[in-house]
Amino acid sequence: MRLDSIAVRLIAASMAWTVIVLPLAGYLIYQLYRADVQESFDSQLQKLVTAITVDSMAEGASSPLPPPNRYEPLFEFTHSGWYWQIQPIDGQGGPTLRSASLATAALPSPLQLGYPPDPDTNMRWRNDVGPDGRSVRIVEVINTLGHEDGKPRYSIIVAGPSAWLEASVATFRTRLSLALAVAGLALLALMVFQIRFGLAPLQRVEQALAQIRSGEASRLEGDVPAEIEPLRDELNALIQSNEDIVERARTQVGNLAHGLKTPLAVITNEARSAKGPLGAKVVEQAQIMSDQVQHYLERARIAARVGVVGRVTSVRDVVDPLVRALERIHADKAIRISVQCPPAAMFQGEKHDLEEMLGNLLDNACKWSKERVRLSVETAPAPTRTGRRRLKITIEDDGPGLNADQRARIGKRGLRLDETKPGSGLGLSIVIDLAQSYRGGLTLTEAPLGGLKASLDLPAI
Amino acid sequence: MRILVVEDDADLNRQLVVALSDAGYAVDAAMDGEEAYYLGDTEPYDLIVLDIGLPKMDGISILEQWRRSDKKFPVIILTARDRWSDKVQGIDAGADDYLAKPFHMEELLARARAQLRRATGHAKSEIECGSVRLDTNSARVTCDGEPIKLTSHEFRLLAYLMHHRGRVVSRTELVEHLYDQDFDRDSNTIEVFIGRLRKKIPADIIETVRGLGYRITAEDDAS
Numbered sequence: 001m002r003l004d005s006i007a008v009r010l011i012a013a014s015m016a017w018t019v020i021v022l023p024l025a026g027y028l029i030y031q032l033y034r035a036d037v038q039e040s041f042d043s044q045l046q047k048l049v050t051a052i053t054v055d056s057m058a059e060g061a062s063s064p065l066p067p068p069n070r071y072e073p074l075f076e077f078t079h080s081g082w083y084w085q086i087q088p089i090d091g092q093g094g095p096t097l098r099s100a101s102l103a104t105a106a107l108p109s110p111l112q113l114g115y116p117p118d119p120d121t122n123m124r125w126r127n128d129v130g131p132d133g134r135s136v137r138i139v140e141v142i143n144t145l146g147h148e149d150g151k152p153r154y155s156i157i158v159a160g161p162s163a164w165l166e167a168s169v170a171t172f173r174t175r176l177s178l179a180l181a182v183a184g185l186a187l188l189a190l191m192v193f194q195i196r197f198g199l200a201p202l203q204r205v206e207q208a209l210a211q212i213r214s215g216e217a218s219r220l221e222g223d224v225p226a227e228i229e230p231l232r233d234e235l236n237a238l239i240q241s242n243e244d245i246v247e248r249a250r251t252q253v254g255n256l257a258h259g260l261k262t263p264l265a266v267i268t269n270e271a272r273s274a275k276g277p278l279g280a281k282v283v284e285q286a287q288i289m290s291d292q293v294q295h296y297l298e299r300a301r302i303a304a305r306v307g308v309v310g311r312v313t314s315v316r317d318v319v320d321p322l323v324r325a326l327e328r329i330h331a332d333k334a335i336r337i338s339v340q341c342p343p344a345a346m347f348q349g350e351k352h353d354l355e356e357m358l359g360n361l362l363d364n365a366c367k368w369s370k371e372r373v374r375l376s377v378e379t380a381p382a383p384t385r386t387g388r389r390r391l392k393i394t395i396e397d398d399g400p401g402l403n404a405d406q407r408a409r410i411g412k413r414g415l416r417l418d419e420t421k422p423g424s425g426l427g428l429s430i431v432i433d434l435a436q437s438y439r440g441g442l443t444l445t446e447a448p449l450g451g452l453k454a455s456l457d458l459p460a461i
Numbered sequence: 462m463r464i465l466v467v468e469d470d471a472d473l474n475r476q477l478v479v480a481l482s483d484a485g486y487a488v489d490a491a492m493d494g495e496e497a498y499y500l501g502d503t504e505p506y507d508l509i510v511l512d513i514g515l516p517k518m519d520g521i522s523i524l525e526q527w528r529r530s531d532k533k534f535p536v537i538i539l540t541a542r543d544r545w546s547d548k549v550q551g552i553d554a555g556a557d558d559y560l561a562k563p564f565h566m567e568e569l570l571a572r573a574r575a576q577l578r579r580a581t582g583h584a585k586s587e588i589e590c591g592s593v594r595l596d597t598n599s600a601r602v603t604c605d606g607e608p609i610k611l612t613s614h615e616f617r618l619l620a621y622l623m624h625h626r627g628r629v630v631s632r633t634e635l636v637e638h639l640y641d642q643d644f645d646r647d648s649n650t651i652e653v654f655i656g657r658l659r660k661k662i663p664a665d666i667i668e669t670v671r672g673l674g675y676r677i678t679a680e681d682d683a684s
Binding site: 257258259261262263264265266268269270272273286290321322324325328329331332351352355356358359360 | 470473476480514542544546553556557561562563564565566578579584
């Protein structure tokens with residue numbers, strides 16, 4: 001996947017979101033939870049201190065009554081973390097009372113330490129370290145016996161283990177982080193899926209484009225998302241206009257070439273009847289022009305359908321009319337053209353091109369043969385790993401054939417091995433050009449019949 | 462032998478007519494499809510050289526119509542369209558040969574000779590009747606190996622009879638096949654030419670079949 005792809009951009013943006021939003025949310029939840037736990041802990045301490053105050057500051061007593069131990073069993077266990085203490089603060093009013101859990105230790109009074117009271121409840125809060133060495137939260141109420149003014153004041157303190165609070169919050173934090181991490185990962189996975197799903201039409205468009213390039217399709221067809229519809233329409237219009245341009249160019253090259261042929265024939269004939277060096281020169285140059293016209297006409301045909309390999313042609317449908325025509329053209333030689341061609345043999349390419357290749361090869365074979373021409377077609381799996389099947393077409397004749405040197409020279413444009421037989425000399429080079437444009441080839445060897453054996457290698461279906 | 466040249470390019474048409482006339486054929490020319498169709502339909506040609514791209518009516522349709530009305534003369538298609546599909550289409554429409562432009566006039570003449578021989582059932586380029594031998598390639602006549610000088614009309618007459626040797630050829634047929642349509646046709650001239658021919662080759666080779674016409678005997682049919 002490339003870094004500048006839309007998918008990567010979307011995933012990166014989502015990731016950034018997740019990385020920013022999830023921890024922020026986690027922090028917020030953590031703070032809320034912490035405040036909530038703190039509040040409920042504080043309210044428990046508050047309840048306890050209120051109850052102890054009510055119980056101990058009984059009206060009419062000369063000194064505070066030890067509160068009955070019905071609030072918190074842990075007040076009884078030494079260094080349990082839960083403590084209470086009732087201490088006179090004005091130097092009179094009896095001894096200091098303490099919960100059993102405090103043992104001999106004392107809790108310093110926040111009042112004496114200078115903590116201000118909470119304006120709503122008039123209580124003082126403080127965090128400290130308890131006699132057990134763990135942190136405690138302390139709440140203090142200042143009161144008098146019977147709640148009467150002028151009596152000695154007492155500091156009533158309740159302490160609870162805030163270490164437990166911290167531990168609880170820490171556990172929550174761990175769980176929260178874990179849950180958020182899982183949620184984050186799940187979100188990311190979902191986003192990747194969502195982006196993939198959302199971009200799937202683009203991928204289909206990409207495949208369709210590849211098909212157009214490989215010639216399997218000529219248009220961008222099928223349903224596309226609304227956003228891509230204008231793109232599809234524009235693209236199809238572009239393909240159409242491109243085709244039109246190619247077609248126009250091809251037609252014009254064709255018209256030019258065909259238009260030149262008649263004047264060339266006229267010039268050549270005129271020059272041939274004129275004696276002298278001028279006539280000979282004109283004939284020679286007209287021949288060159290004619291070869292050029294022929295060559296570029298062929299090139300234009302080949303170029304016009306480069307990339308169009310999606311067409312399929314039945315070999316049989318091409319061979320039969322060609323054989324029929326050639327037997328007629330060469331009727332005076334009474335040539336037997338034997339054809340061995342499975343009906344299922346399919347050429348992956350344009351009909352015209354196969355016609356040109358087979359027509360030229362068969363025509364050559366007929367021109368040179370004495371009486372027999374043999375054409376055989378077979379499809380074979382490709383030797384390459386692509387697994388595409390290949391079409392093997394061989395055309396043999398019983399004529400004089402060619403020696404190795406001649407076979408090597410053949411195929412050069414305009415080269416004619418024998419000037420006595422008619423022909424433009426372009427036949428084989430056109431066959432080679434065409435075969436190569438299909439990533440195939442032509443090989444010439446000696447035929448068992450005695451003449452030339454031309455073997456075409458072409459893509460099959 | 463009478464040939465129709467159908468070609469819409471005036472220069473090429475003229476060249477074809479000249480070349481074929483020089484080769485000893487009676488030649489008519491047509492410049493457009495309708496004229497070509499009419500001539501082919503009404504005149505007894507021995508060969509037609511037909512361009513495909515024609516004004517008014519294209520060559521393929523003309524050819525198909527001729528073949529539908531059972532015209533048997535050989536047709537050589539002459540066209541710039543030289544793809545094999547075009548050739549196959551032309552042959553399937555009833556053409557006997559196909560020549561792509563630009564072409565060498567010699568090649569057209571060779572193809573024309575081949576078609577004329579084939580149409581009259583001669584496989585070889587030389588036709589022999591007794592001591593007289595006609596070489597269609599070089600348009601030369603020999604008698605016992607000695608070349609015989611003939612005027613173009615004498616040659617046309619002898620060549621036609623030799624191509625159709627063994628068959629009685631009427632005077633009308635000779636007139637129709639030896640002269641182009643513009644020629645002043647007087648069947649008496651045929652008798653004049655027969656008379657001259659008989660002085661140049663052994664007289665008994667051309668036999669007069671009273672009331673029917675002339676015949677060159679094919680007793681020496683070894684070829």
